[in-house]
Amino acid sequence: xxxxxxxxxxxxxxxxxxxxxxxxxxxxxxxxxxxxxxxxxxxxxxxxxxxxxxxxxxxxxxxxxxxxxxxxxxxxxxxxxxxxxxxxxxx
Numbered sequence: 730x731x732x733x734x735x736x737x738x739x740x741x742x743x744x745x746x747x748x749x750x751x752x753x754x755x756x757x758x759x760x761x762x763x764x765x766x767x768x769x770x771x772x773x774x775x776x777x778x779x780x781x782x783x784x785x786x787x788x789x790x791x792x793x794x795x796x797x798x799x800x801x802x803x804x805x806x807x808x809x810x811x812x813x814x815x816x817x818x819x820x
Contacts, residue, residue: 736787743780749773768811774804 750773757767778800785793 734783739780739787740784741779743784746773746780748778750777768808771804771807771811775801775808778804 737808750770753773754766754770778797782794782797782801785797
């Protein structure tokens, strides 16, 4: 398998993670009968963002790099805030 094919697979994997986050959010919301964002949404966002960030670097696409880099910060920050709140609630 050549390098371009491998990176294309990596790119599609990242897109798969992003799709999974919306499917997870939709299913959880339907089960609860209200709009919710489960913690798994943020983990899939982080996985998808990191994978697509690597792909964007490989493609040398500055627009894609900046967009995914900003997203990684936001996803990480949300996970940090969720964890911080969880730890505070245990005290």
